[in-house]
Amino acid sequence: MHPFSFSSSFAFFLSLIYSLCFLSLGATTDTLNPGQSISTIDGSTLVSENGVFELGFFTPGNSSNRYVAIWYHDISPKATIWIGNRENPIPPNSSASLTLTNSGNLELVAGGANGNGIILVLSNVTIWATNTSSLKSTTLTLSDEGNLILNATNSDASGDNKVLWQSFDHMIDTFIQGMHVGINTKTGERQLLTSWRSPDDPAPGNFTMGLDPNGSTQLFIWKNGTIPYWRSGEWNGASNFIGIPWRPLYSKGFYLVTEGNEKYYTYTAANNSLSRFVLHWNGVESIYLYKDQWDEFWHEPVKQCEVYAACGPNGLCKNSGVLASCSCLDGFEPKSDKEWKAGIWSSGCVRWAALECQQNKSGDGYKTIPGTKLPDHAVRVQNIGTSDTCRSYCSNNCSCNAYAFVQTVGCMLWNGDLIDLYHFDADGYYLFVKVPASLLDSNLHPAIIAGTVSAALVFILVACTFLWWKFIHRSKVKDSLNIGAKSQQLSQDFLRSRQDFSSPSHFAYESEEGQKFELPLFTFDCLAIATNNFDSSNKLGEGGFGLVYKGKLPSGEEIAVKRLSTTSGQGIEEFKTEVILIAKLQHRNLVKLLGCCIQGGEKLLVYEYLPNKSLDAFLFDPLKRGLLNWKTRFNIIEGIARGILYLHRDSRLRVVHRDLKASNILLDKDMEPKISDFGMARIFGGDQNQENTNRVVGTLGYMSPEYAMEGIFSVKSDVYSFGILLLEIITGERNSSFHNKDDFLNIVGYAYKLWYEDTASELIDPTIKETCSIPEVLRCIQVALLCVQDLAYDRPEIPLVTKMITSDNPRLPVPRWPTFTLQGYSSQESAMKGRDELHSVCDVTVTRLQGR
Known part of the structure; x- marks a missing residue:
């Protein structure tokens, strides 16, 4: 048979028909005319006149989907500035074409492919369109500014074009020169940036960025549409936002425009340089400048204090590395002292002493806080030209809690709580917080004086008591x-x-x-x-x-x-x-x-001393938990497993820890885990401490069933605790927080339920779900369920646990369904006979549980 077979001829014929139908471009151009298209078959694209931007099809990251997009031409890696079908990707192994129809509509049509990879016209499905039409001649042009413009050309003498549609009106996550981020103050219509869903998925994500709809000149990043995540502070009218440390980039073309009902920010790059603002999938905005390669010039929020209201109302946030340190303003105290001491600051602070003006008295003054990012919800007062006048205006208004005067902005007052107050590492502005006269150094309140004297007397009494005790104590040291x-x-x-x-x-x-x-x-x-x-x-x-x-x-x-x-x-x-x-x-x-x-x-x-303290301080804190991405958590899991492996197998002593939990896992400066608190550890192979076989000590919820019920402890007891810890690291929740959730006693029953319903991914902490390796997390969940099985016999030993966690393709057994009954576990002895495992069994009945 001739090499050019019938089937090959048929395929060639169909491809030819496809090409003729859509009139794919054969040469590089910046324009589509009616009936023309670019397609995935021949890889055709549009390139702007001077070769700055390119329109075509691209596949992001590790995804198999394809999208029609605009990116910088001849710059690697591809930096997209616009995506058309971000919500409706072109499926893998499907062809597609972007066509300008004769009716003036721009359509993205998807086809198909057979198993041999030969493109076949199986069906035509429109997955994205501009939904425009025109009776006049239309053209689609990609400009050197990166704007894709669909024009209707008039036939009259003026020759003016009418813009039917343009990509700049449909921004995604990137803002470049010529684009507008703003709002129509009459209709409320907004032009927003919207983050990707994940690094490999350009579908709309959790974060949006735009101009404050409440009328200020601030830019906001919102989470889930309405929750403030970051704000810029007011525009100073010249070169910068007062909530951001000064950057020269702003003075070279970033400005606010007000035209009728339209208010928006736009940007013109200096010296025709390439620059872009990107709102990333995780809520961080970055500025990139191109000079041989893309360099990140600036980004926020990165430090914890940069996140909106990190310390709650009336709390002042200071950076300590990437973490926050919160304090209440003078005259304020924590709203919840218990939460504040636990490092949960979201409830903020409240006044502990009323202002004098609230009692119809005079004498209120101001405490000065230098170097701050000024709070949100400022009221700008017009026609006030000095700081002293602004101060008087606030003093004459009892509802005014603070004021600030910025030369380029004017007088700002705060009538409610002071929210999102942040102490800059450098620069910043002066904030003057109104306080009662009792807090001013020049006029101490009698209650303060009395309290100070009382405290001094108590201190003297305690000191004398201590010295007396120390004298008695020293005399008994030698005998003791x-x-x-x-x-x-x-x-x-x-x-x-x-x-x-x-x-x-x-x-x-x-x-x-x-x-x-x-x-x-x-x-x-x-x-x-x-x-x-x-x-x-x-x-x-x-x-x-x-x-x-x-x-x-x-x-x-x-x-x-x-x-x-x-x-x-x-x-x-x-x-x-x-x-x-x-x-x-x-x-x-x-x-x-x-x-x-x-x-x-x-x-x-x-x-x-380990500066990051314990794992629970991060894992169970809503503000800090996001700092533990999946990579960090997996490294912590591996480190804990290695530590237990050393205790159980690699150490000559063979030690059972008996109190593994998040608070006993310390983190060094590099977030490397270190197991601590060996107060309950026991050595196997030597003399057993019989007291610890009939007085069970430990932490309820982490204890294995056989230890909690009968006082039997072994290396498998630590494996059980490790399984609980593993589930807590994955969920970001305490074991106890699952109590009575869906009628289950703890995290074990709930995890088993989701596992057997094939919905285990619901266990994953939402802060890492979009960026973690789902198969890797699911593998860890299955390992955790194997570790927390009812019978110690069924649990793997730590060497196998370590292997299952770190292996990419382990063959894992199926966990047994937990019974959760208060049954005895002595029957395990027969199952464990002949196994090389040391264990301790109580000789008497357990009558007391002592939790830690």
Whole structure:
């Protein structure tokens, strides 16, 4: 048979018919005339006259869908400025054409393809159109400004064109010169930027950006359409927004225009340079300048303080790295003291003392806050030319809570709460907050004086009591430490070391490898000085066995000091055994012990200080949770698994932690996890502590069923706790927050329900759902469900857990449905016979649960 077969001829014939029907362009041009098209078959495009922009079909990122779009010509990677069918992509393996019809409508029509990849005209489906029509001649032109314009040409002598449709009126996520971001003050119609749904999906996302519909000159980024996420502050009328640190870019062509009912911002780039403003899928706006490549010139919001109202009403936000530090303004106090101490600031602050004018008195004054991003909801007062006049205007109005005067903006007053107040790292403006006379240094209120005197008397009383206690305490130190020859030597070391707080004594221990090491032994005085006498302001956290404080040694080294409570139940020998245990365990994912203190009735542990504190401080905080993207969370999961693997298998001691939970996972400056709090850890292979087999201690919700019910603990108990922790990391919610959700007791039952209904993706934290690898998260959910199975026998050991998490294509068993009954687990013994697993079983009935 001739190589040019019948089937090939037929396909060629159909392709020819397709091309003739749509008159695809054969040469590069910037214009389409009626009946002409560009198509995916021949890869034809439109290129603007001077080669700045190009219109064609593109596929974003890892997607298989295609879109008709405009991008910068001959610049890689492609930077799109407009997409037509962002909500209706061209399906994979489908052909498509963009055609200007004879009736004046621009249509995107999708076809199909057979299994061999040969384009066939199977059907024509219009998936996007301009929905325009004209009885006159029309042309479609791509300008060098990047605007795709559909014109109707008049036939009269003027030769004027009427714009039927243009892409600049249908912006997506990108703003370039010539575009307008604004509002029609009469109709309310707005021109907005809308983010992509994800980095690979240009469908409309969660964030929009536009001009304030309430009449101010501020630009806003909104989340989910109406929730403020970021704002620019007022336009100063010349070169900048007062809510953004000054940038020279604005002075070179960014300006506000008011024409009748239209108010909008537009931009003209200096020296014909290429620049673009992009609203990313995650709500961050970036400015890019092109010079050999695209360079990011500026972006916001990135730091937590830059997010709208990070500290709630009347709260002042200051940056500490990317995180926020909130404080109430003078004269205000937290609305919810409990939430404020927990780092939840959304409820903000309220006045604790009424203004004098509210009591028909005079004498209110102002506290000055320098370097601020001025609050939202300002009332601009016209025809006030000085700061003093603005001050008088506010003083004469009792509802005025603050004022500011900016030369290029004028007088601004705030009659309600002060919202979105942020202390700039540099520059900023002065805000004057009205306060009662009692808070002014020149006129102290009698109540303040009385309170100060009372506080001083209480301080003196406490100091005297402390000195008396210390005198009695010192006289008993030697007797308290007299517990044998080793203790006497230890006491002498303490007395010697007290002469120099920066030179702690030591005691020796042997590492797992048989090497001799000395662990620093600090005095109580040294640690009291380091923590400012265990001041509550230095408190980092607390647990069932005591409080943890931040401290600083004379050398400048920052430390975390755990001070065990006197009711912890540990004697000196048990404490020393625990210290040596922790000191012997050295791994990158275990917290490092720096030393300890045993003095009188005090027992303290000194750890390395980790600046990001614990995992729960991020994971369960609505404001901080977004800082943990999926990549960071997965790294934390891997790190915790490696730490447990070391405890269970790689360490010569083989340790069961027994209290794995989010608050016991500390994070270093690089967000690397470190397992902490070994107060309940037990070594297998040595003498068992029988007390801990009939007095169950731990954290309810993290305990395995056999441990909570019968006091049986093993390495599988830690695996169960790890499974709970894994589900919390994925959901961003506490285990306890699922109580009675859909009639389930905790996160385990709810997760199983979604898993078996094939809707497990609903478990994923919404803040990471759009950017995470769904298959990777689903794999972690399945591993978590395997870890929390009712029977310890059914749970995988940690080496297999680690392998299942990190393997791209693991063959995972199906988790068993949980029973959630208060059944006994002694029947497991027969199932576990012959297995290489050490465990401890209570010899007596469990009569007490002691939660932490």
